[in-house]
Amino acid sequence: MTLWIGPIIAAVVGAVVAAGASFGIVSSQTATPPTVDTPYVVYGSTN
Amino acid sequence: MASLRLSRVLAHAWIAGLALLILGPALGQGFVLSYDLVFTPRQDLLPAALGLGGGLPRAVPQDAVVALVETVVPGMLVEEVMLVAVLVVAGWGMLRLLPGTTAGLLAGTFAIVNPFVLERLVMGHWGLLLAYAIVPWAIAVSLRLRQTGDMLDGVRLVLLVAAGSLTPSGSLLVVALAVPLVFLPGSALSISRRIATTAACIALWLPWLLPSLMHPSDGSADALGASVFALRSDGPWGPIVTALGGAGLWNADVVPASRATFLGLASTVVLLGLALVGWRSLQRTLGTPAWVWWLAVATIGLVSAVASALAPGPWGTLIESVPGGGILRDAHKLLAPWILLVCAAAGMGGARVTGWLRDRGTRITAVAALAVVAVAMTPDALWGIGGRLEPVQYPGDWASVRAIVHTDAREGDVVSLPWTSFRSFDWNDNRTVLDPAPRWLPRPTVVSDDLIVATSGGPVKVSGDDPRARVISESLGAPGTLDATLTSLGIGWALVAKDTPGEVPSLGDWQVAFSGTDLVLYVAPEDVTPVSVPALELGVVAGVDAILGVGLLLGLSALGIRRVRSLRSDPLIR
Numbered sequence: 001m002t003l004w005i006g007p008i009i010a011a012v013v014g015a016v017v018a019a020g021a022s023f024g025i026v027s028s029q030t031a032t033p034p035t036v037d038t039p040y041v042v043y044g045s046t047n
Numbered sequence: 048m049a050s051l052r053l054s055r056v057l058a059h060a061w062i063a064g065l066a067l068l069i070l071g072p073a074l075g076q077g078f079v080l081s082y083d084l085v086f087t088p089r090q091d092l093l094p095a096a097l098g099l100g101g102g103l104p105r106a107v108p109q110d111a112v113v114a115l116v117e118t119v120v121p122g123m124l125v126e127e128v129m130l131v132a133v134l135v136v137a138g139w140g141m142l143r144l145l146p147g148t149t150a151g152l153l154a155g156t157f158a159i160v161n162p163f164v165l166e167r168l169v170m171g172h173w174g175l176l177l178a179y180a181i182v183p184w185a186i187a188v189s190l191r192l193r194q195t196g197d198m199l200d201g202v203r204l205v206l207l208v209a210a211g212s213l214t215p216s217g218s219l220l221v222v223a224l225a226v227p228l229v230f231l232p233g234s235a236l237s238i239s240r241r242i243a244t245t246a247a248c249i250a251l252w253l254p255w256l257l258p259s260l261m262h263p264s265d266g267s268a269d270a271l272g273a274s275v276f277a278l279r280s281d282g283p284w285g286p287i288v289t290a291l292g293g294a295g296l297w298n299a300d301v302v303p304a305s306r307a308t309f310l311g312l313a314s315t316v317v318l319l320g321l322a323l324v325g326w327r328s329l330q331r332t333l334g335t336p337a338w339v340w341w342l343a344v345a346t347i348g349l350v351s352a353v354a355s356a357l358a359p360g361p362w363g364t365l366i367e368s369v370p371g372g373g374i375l376r377d378a379h380k381l382l383a384p385w386i387l388l389v390c391a392a393a394g395m396g397g398a399r400v401t402g403w404l405r406d407r408g409t410r411i412t413a414v415a416a417l418a419v420v421a422v423a424m425t426p427d428a429l430w431g432i433g434g435r436l437e438p439v440q441y442p443g444d445w446a447s448v449r450a451i452v453h454t455d456a457r458e459g460d461v462v463s464l465p466w467t468s469f470r471s472f473d474w475n476d477n478r479t480v481l482d483p484a485p486r487w488l489p490r491p492t493v494v495s496d497d498l499i500v501a502t503s504g505g506p507v508k509v510s511g512d513d514p515r516a517r518v519i520s521e522s523l524g525a526p527g528t529l530d531a532t533l534t535s536l537g538i539g540w541a542l543v544a545k546d547t548p549g550e551v552p553s554l555g556d557w558q559v560a561f562s563g564t565d566l567v568l569y570v571a572p573e574d575v576t577p578v579s580v581p582a583l584e585l586g587v588v589a590g591v592d593a594i595l596g597v598g599l600l601l602g603l604s605a606l607g608i609r610r611v612r613s614l615r616s617d618p619l620i621r
Contacts, residue, residue, distance in 0.1 A: 041469040041479055041548050044082070044298030045501035046279055 055142070058152040062138030065159060065422065066131055071430035074127050077438030080480040082301070082469075084171025086126035087441070090114045091489045094580045097588050098258025100485075101513030102496050103373060108254040108592065109174045109213035110486075123438075130436075133168070133176035134159045140183030145391060146332055147398055149414050150325075154394020156418045157318060158183075162281070162294035162306055163379075163386045165428050169301040169435050171481075178217030179383050181207050183391070185225035190337060192244070193228060196235035199609055201244040202602040204229075208248045209599050215255045215374050220383050222248050223344050231336035247598075253591050259371065261584050262512075270363030272509040275500045276377045277355035277362065281306040286356035288312070290349055291319060293386030295356070296379045297500075300479070301435070303427045314424040322389045325396025332395065345388045348381035373512075439475050444563035445487050448542060451561055451568060453489045459539015459575035461492040465549025466523060468495045468511075473546050474565070484542055491578075493519065493538060515578075523552055530555035534571050537578035541569040 073079045078086050090096070092114040098104030116125055138155030145151045158164070167176050185207040192200040204225065212218030226248045228234075229241050236244070278295040280286045281302050289295040292315030294306055305311060330338040355362045355378035366372040375381065397417050404410040427433035452461065463484040471477045485492040496511025497520065511517070515536050522532035529552050533541065543551050545565055554569050561568035 039548065039550055040465075040467040040499050040506075041471045042501045042506060043469055043479070043498045044300050046275065046297055047299055047501060047503050 051148070054148045058142055058148045058155070059139060061152060061418065062142070062155045062159070063135055065156065066134035066138065068429050069134060069159070069165075069432065070130055070436065072434075073130060073431045073436035073438060075438045076123075077440045078123055078126060079130070079436050079438050080475050080483065081169055081436060081478055082171045082298075083481050084126075084173065085481050085483045085486055086113070086122045087483060087486045088122045088446070089117050090122060090486045093489075093491055094585065095485065095491060097585075097592065098255055099261075099580045099584060099588060100491065101493065101515050103262060103512050104215070104255045104258040106174065106214060107258060111254070111592065112213060129173050129177070130168075133173055133180050134164070135180075136177070137164070137180035137183070140180060140187070141391060141394060144183040144187045145329075145394055149401060150328075150394040150398035152394075152414065153321075153397035153418060153421070154391050156421050157390040157393050158387065160422050160425055160428050161318075161386055161390065162292060162296075162303065162311075162425075163382055165303055165425065165432055166294070166296040166298075166301050166379075169432055170296065170298065172214075174214035175217045175220070175380060175383070177213060178211035178220045179387065181211035181221055182224050182383075182387055185211065185221050186228065186333075186337070186341070189225045189228035190333065192236065193231070193234040193334075193337075196237070196240070198240060198244075199606060201229075201236075201240065201247075202605055204244060205247045205251070206599060206602055206606070209251050209595075212251045212254075215252075215259075216377075216380050218252055218255070219374070220380075222252075224341060224384055224387075227340055228337050231340060233334065233336055250595065253595065254588070257588050257591060261588075270360075270367045271507065272373070272498075273355065273363040273366035273376045273378075274359045275502065275507055275509055276379075277359050278352045278378045278382075280356065282308075282311055284312055286353055288315060290353050290356075290382055290385070291315060291389075293382050293389070295352065295382070297377065303425055303433060305425050305427050310424050310426075314421070317421070317424070318389060318393050321394075321396035321400065322392035323396065324399055325392045325394065328395040328399055329392045341384065341388050345385040348383065349385045351375075352378045352381045352385075435478075437476070441483075441487075442474055442563075442565040444561075444566040445483070447563060448561055448566050448568050449487055449489065452540060455560070455570075457539060457570055457574075458577045459490075459534075459571060460537055460577060461488050461490050461540040461542055462519065462533055462538045463492055463494045464541055464543045464551050465547065466495045466519065466552070467547075467549045468498055470544060470547040472544070472565075482544075484544075488542070490540070492542070493536070495520065527553070527555075529553065530557055530571070534573065534575050537576060539571040539575035539577070543567040543569065 090110065090113050092111060094100055096110035096114050098107040113125060137158045141154035141158050142151030145154055164176060185204060188200055188203045188207060192204060208221050208225065211221035226245055229236055229244055234241065276297045278286050278290060279297050279299065280289045281294045282289065286295060296302065366376050401410050401413045401417065404413055422428065431437055463482050468482060469479050470482050471479055482494045485494055493515050496513050496516050498509040500507050500509065518532060518536060522528050541554055541557060543566065545567065556572050557569040558572060559567060560570045
């Protein structure tokens with residue numbers, strides 16, 4: 001029975017990640033956009 | 048028995064592995080610099096670390112503890128250990144608190160892969176997260192203390208509260224959830240011991256409470272700050288559903304992208320569904336008094352957080368009028384008791400649901416799948432939280448400037464320019480990060496403490512509370528007066544960061560003491576009389592901190608002695 005664990009988990013993860021990728025949510029978000037042209041750095045955004 | 052032990056080991060290994068998977072590259076060589084998360088190779092123990100700087104003591108005693116630890120451990124290692132600890136301690140705490148490996152494993156997984164933890168991690172609020180992680184341990188010890196009345200458990204509780212009390216909000220969280228349990232009906236402790244335990248835990252507030260009382264400002268926040276930092280809906284489902292799932296941090300830039308998709312809603316529904324199934328089991332595990340107390344605190348926090356979004360006006364007025372209300376202005380923090388409760392209940396619910404399966408192999412598969420699905424529903428949680436946490440190396444200029452400021456005999460504090468609170472260095476991939484100068488330099492460093500937040504109505508400035516920073520801000524509005532203003536404030540040095548947004552004002556005839564690729568250091572042309580913290584204030588705060596530190600070391604020693612004695616009395620060892 002335990003032989004099934006790996007494939008099942010892989011299928012679940014694969015499906016969810018694939019669904020996430022299709023929505024464009026699985027991507028590297030390495031940084032906030034550069035703000036070199038602004039006179040200050042904002043703490044964050046509520047938008 | 049061997050099977051049970053193996054399952055416990057595997058559950059602990061899963062939590063540790065998950066923590067490593069979430070942090071991923073963040074544990075590489077260098078420093079992770081993200082919003083308020085700032086570590087440096089060596090932070091000095093300055094008055095600000097004791098809460099006696101210009102502003103409110105928000106990172107107290109956190110900065111003092113970090114400074115003391117970094118006298119023997121490199122800052123990079125301290126940061127990495129703390130990042131791992133906030134996740135692993137939370138997960139293992141659920142394994143300690145809840146009966147059965149399945150409940151603990153699932154609750155532990157939920158407790159570290161949820162929007163509350165992920166968003167706070169990117170914001171760099173590791174002190175609050177450490178308190179969050181310690182809560183399950185503290186509740187477990189409190190429950191045992193209620194049953195046994197053993198004062199060594201009281202000592203354990205005080206030590207746990209101390210570990211969770213690196214920030215004011217963290218200490219309030221741990222104390223609010225764990226300490227009242229010793230007072231509730233059914234406690235085996237005598238009244239005097241209940242009072243003693245509570246008093247010892249409350250005394251741990253003194254490191255930040257004393258400086259707050261001595262601070263010139265009243266510690267309250269303005270209504271504008273409360274509205275800017277109110278709970279924010281992370282999807283079209285509104286603030287109530289957002290809050291129920293532990294999400295809703297004010298800063299949209301740190302919210303995992305998956306939270307705004309169907310996955311965000313789905314993970315909340317699954318979590319709440321399992322929590323409903325496990326609700327009664329958790330009540331039986333904790334006992335009704337403790338369960339009711341936790342539920343009451345969690346509900347108050349949940350309602351308050353939601354109120355900040357639904358009724359920002361009255362919420363802002365409340366925060367403004369309550370002394371010390373500044374601690375509460377970031378309303379999302381108030382969800383910590385709620386999300387911990389829901390995770391614990393969901394763990395119990397998951398154990399109950401999988402327990403319905405008769406076949407052992409199927410049951411194990413279901414538990415594993417449930418844990419993995421919980422992670423997979425926030426796929427951007429993994430590997431440095433979607434690449435948001437990555438280590439970088441400080442340019443060499445920082446060490447050079449530190450060395451000059453450390454060795455140069457000319458007196459005066461330092462001002463950090465450009466005059467903005469946050470930095471966006473290209474060598475840090477332009478991530479927003481709090482100005483690292485106060486933690487790099489071995490002298491008090493004045494920085495802008497005004498917070499600028501982008502809102503739908505344009506940028507909003509939330510004013511800081513450091514009197515010297517306020518004077519400098521006013522001086523910048525009158526060109527040509529800055530150099531004289533700085534020297535009048537006891538500031539004899541100016542550190543200018545080159546590659547970050549912000550205008551650098553003229554410093555008149557100040558001289559260049561160092562000029563590098565990334566930093567320029569200026570020194571005032573004349574002698575400056577530094578501003579010193581009143582000796583009485585410093586003596587009182589340092590004295591109280593030292594007494595508390597010695598007391599905690601004595602408590603730790605008592606536990607160690609008890610441990611050694613119990614090992615010696617073990618016939619297998621003797």
